[in-house]
Amino acid sequence: MNRKYELVYVVSPDATDAQVADLHSQVEQIAQRLGGTIDKTDNWGRRKLAYEIGPHKEGTYVLETIDGGGELMKEIDRRLKVSDLIIRHLVVRIDEDQTKIERTRTKRTDSVRRRRVARGLPPDRQPGEGQRSDMEDDDRFDLTEVER
Amino acid sequence: MNGKRGFGGGGGRGKAGGQGGQQGKDGQRRPMFRRRKVCKFCADKIDDINYKDTKLLMPFVPERAKILPRRISGTCALHQRKLRTAIMRARQLALIPYTAE
Numbered sequence: 001m002n003r004k005y006e007l008v009y010v011v012s013p014d015a016t017d018a019q020v021a022d023l024h025s026q027v028e029q030i031a032q033r034l035g036g037t038i039d040k041t042d043n044w045g046r047r048k049l050a051y052e053i054g055p056h057k058e059g060t061y062v063l064e065t066i067d068g069g070g071e072l073m074k075e076i077d078r079r080l081k082v083s084d085l086i087i088r089h090l091v092v093r094i095d096e097d098q099t100k101i102e103r104t105r106t107k108r109t110d111s112v113r114r115r116r117v118a119r120g121l122p123p124d125r126q127p128g129e130g131q132r133s134d135m136e137d138d139d140r141f142d143l144t145e146v147e148r
Numbered sequence: 149m150n151g152k153r154g155f156g157g158g159g160g161r162g163k164a165g166g167q168g169g170q171q172g173k174d175g176q177r178r179p180m181f182r183r184r185k186v187c188k189f190c191a192d193k194i195d196d197i198n199y200k201d202t203k204l205l206m207p208f209v210p211e212r213a214k215i216l217p218r219r220i221s222g223t224c225a226l227h228q229r230k231l232r233t234a235i236m237r238a239r240q241l242a243l244i245p246y247t248a249e
Contacts, residue, residue: 050244
């Protein structure tokens, strides 16, 4: 009964690299203890915050993809809330969305291929093949042209 | 005459877009032409509206940082809903502002 979660946390800009690494290992330890694994870690580095959070104007963003159960995420969430170094964090479940996205994507490519075959064309688009969407591009939705 | 009036109307709206020539052409056909709005996500086949993708979300939160309504952006109901959750998540992480300062 394993689910996939995404965890993003914003670490205070005062924290050193070692402290950020320490936080990561803490999360990893909790994950291991409660029978989960970290699939991927991505440090986005220092970014400007869109708004000030307390005294902070910047923060170090870290993204972790975690495989585990709900109890594990609850524990991680609790620990991150307590931590002083972390200014914001967000836990999102992603496995359901991912399968949904995958399904729509395959459905679309399948239907495109089927229609192309029905028209007597090879199933994949040939390079240099002119399709209407390329020419109509500028006539499409663009946000500069809003009507009020 | 009719065409000329259409031209003028197009110019008025051109303030926002500034594509004068194209609007003139449409104006001749129908004076009260309204550009058909297309859902960006349907048109570009973007399945995944992700909160991490600030570049994708930013056009939907103009100056005041409010979410652009469907009636203006033309986004379809399904994608607007997804867009909304994505924007709200991004706001929590301070990737997108709640308000303009």
